[in-house]
Amino acid sequence: EDQVTQSPEALRLQEGESSSLNCSYTVSGLRGLFWYRQDPGKGPEFLFTLYSAGEEKEKERLKATLTKKESFLHITAPKPEDSATYLCAVQNNQGGKLIFGQGTELSVKP
Amino acid sequence: EAQVTQNPRYLITVTGKKLTVTCSQNMNHEYMSWYRQDPGLGLRQIYYSMNVEVTDKGDVPEGYKVSRKEKRNFPLILESPSPNQTSLYFCAIGDRATGELFFGEGSRLTVL
Numbered sequence: 001e002d003q004v005t006q007s008p009e010a011l012r013l014q015e016g017e018s019s020s021l022n023c024s025y026t027v028s029g030l031r032g033l034f035w036y037r038q039d040p041g042k043g044p045e046f047l048f049t050l051y052s053a054g055e056e057k058e059k060e061r062l063k064a065t066l067t068k069k070e071s072f073l074h075i076t077a078p079k080p081e082d083s084a085t086y087l088c089a090v091q092n093n094q095g096g097k098l099i100f101g102q103g104t105e106l107s108v109k110p
Numbered sequence: 111e112a113q114v115t116q117n118p119r120y121l122i123t124v125t126g127k128k129l130t131v132t133c134s135q136n137m138n139h140e141y142m143s144w145y146r147q148d149p150g151l152g153l154r155q156i157y158y159s160m161n162v163e164v165t166d167k168g169d170v171p172e173g174y175k176v177s178r179k180e181k182r183n184f185p186l187i188l189e190s191p192s193p194n195q196t197s198l199y200f201c202a203i204g205d206r207a208t209g210e211l212f213f214g215e216g217s218r219l220t221v222l
Contacts, residue, residue, distance in 0.1 A: 043212075
């Protein structure tokens with residue numbers, strides 16, 4: 001069964017304190033791994049798609065990487081506006097539905 | 111920019127009273143989907159539609175119905191709501207192949 005586990009559940013950082021969020025997955029043939037950001041009371045917002053091990057994508061202070069078993073979302077010198085819940089999702093190579101993890105709630109204090 | 115409009119945004123209802131949550135898009139995306147989000151359970155797919163008149167069950171379809179009579183609209187129907195359907199509901203559109211989905215603002219439903 002396809003599964004996604006994110007850790008930690010919650011992460012508190014000081015502004016400027018870099019860290020990483022983890023997304024471990026099991027899937028019957030990976031078609032894609034996706035990162036979303038969700039602000040309180042809002043719908044998730046698409047960030048990245050990663051397709052194969054070794055691939056990396058960057059956007060501002062965020063960098064997503066992918067291995068055969070997990071993905072990391074690295075946050076460099078975070079700012080308070082980076083505070084949000086970050087969701088990871090996978091899709092198998094049958095083109096099936098997206099399976100979401102439960103998310104990591106990130107809080108960045110000034 | 112893709113826009114997904116859900117209505118109502120907030121609703122309190124009682125057990126057994128039929129309700130419909132509407133979803134409309136301003137793009138021409140073929141793929142539309144409904145999710146529910148619950149604490150500790152994450153986002154779970156209820157139903158999805160690949161095109162007009164084509165719908166399929168997701169992970170948690172029990173107690174829900176959908177229809178796709180036209181491309182831009184994808185309503186979620188709760189024929190006889192129960193308290194376990196109290197949740198935050200999201201409609202999403204986009205390209206399932208790339209995983210780039212655009213989500214609506216959400217509809218918070220409470221069933222008493």
